[in-house]
Amino acid sequence: MKSLFRAFAIAFSMYSKIPMPQFKWEKEDMKYSIVFFPLIGAVLFVVICGISWLADIFGIGSIPAGLLVMAAIALVTGGIHVDGYMDCSDAFSSYADKEKKLEILKDPHIGAFAVIRVLTLSAVYLACMSIVFDKKIVSDTAVFFSDRSVMVIGLGFILSRALSGISVVSFSCAKNEGTLYSFAEGADKKRCLLILVKEAVAVSFLMIIIGGISGVCAVCAALIIFAYYKFKAARELGGITGDAAGWFLCLAETAMVVAVCLCAIVSGVTYL
Numbered sequence: 001m002k003s004l005f006r007a008f009a010i011a012f013s014m015y016s017k018i019p020m021p022q023f024k025w026e027k028e029d030m031k032y033s034i035v036f037f038p039l040i041g042a043v044l045f046v047v048i049c050g051i052s053w054l055a056d057i058f059g060i061g062s063i064p065a066g067l068l069v070m071a072a073i074a075l076v077t078g079g080i081h082v083d084g085y086m087d088c089s090d091a092f093s094s095y096a097d098k099e100k101k102l103e104i105l106k107d108p109h110i111g112a113f114a115v116i117r118v119l120t121l122s123a124v125y126l127a128c129m130s131i132v133f134d135k136k137i138v139s140d141t142a143v144f145f146s147d148r149s150v151m152v153i154g155l156g157f158i159l160s161r162a163l164s165g166i167s168v169v170s171f172s173c174a175k176n177e178g179t180l181y182s183f184a185e186g187a188d189k190k191r192c193l194l195i196l197v198k199e200a201v202a203v204s205f206l207m208i209i210i211g212g213i214s215g216v217c218a219v220c221a222a223l224i225i226f227a228y229y230k231f232k233a234a235r236e237l238g239g240i241t242g243d244a245a246g247w248f249l250c251l252a253e254t255a256m257v258v259a260v261c262l263c264a265i266v267s268g269v270t271y272l
Helices: 002-015 033-058 062-077 080-092 098-106 112-134 146-170 179-186 189-211 213-237 242-266
Strands: none
Touching (some): 033 146, 080 098, 080 242, 146 242, 179 242
16 A cells, blocks of 8 residues: 555656655656556646636636637646647657757757747637637537536546557557666566556547547547557657657647537537
């Protein structure tokens, strides 16, 4: 039990800004830490649903609500995944060889492509999140409900992290160093993979039950990005890195918001 709590604390200490007890990390403690990564997504699910609820109560506009969601994600995670997305944006845009791209990932400075792409991604995320908040159902028989849409998006944070964990214990690493390599090598890969797959299947099923077609589209969007992530990381870097995992997480979560947004538009709802 103590080892599991330590594994839980390591996952939250590494991938969130939620305060956790401090202790020296031992290899044994990291054996199952990756399976707790999706629980950070569960925290985000509660936070995002809370923001949606407060927005309804206080009449907060869709754009401010969308900005609050983005701020909450950054506050809970500390922006660690956005950092990976920006680093990979510079590396992938360099058209250099694999070794040079890995060097770029280590560079603490940001380039023009990182800024351009993170601003673009943020604009797409905010626009789609605002549309989801802004839609109102005009028919009792409509499939898509704004509250259910927000729940699907919130559950997507769990799915993206479960898929990211699956990649850590099943994909090849680009280098034999770094945080991700430590997590991968320290994990009981077979058991962790089994648990993470179960987590991914369970949350995918829940997304579909709650969101219907929008849930199906969101899950499919995440899986498509997951397949692209494996292909892109292998071709560009020779395997995955911590930065690449962050790049995947940002893309997958944005893709799921876009999918839910498109479903809300196609379903025939009108603006408030």
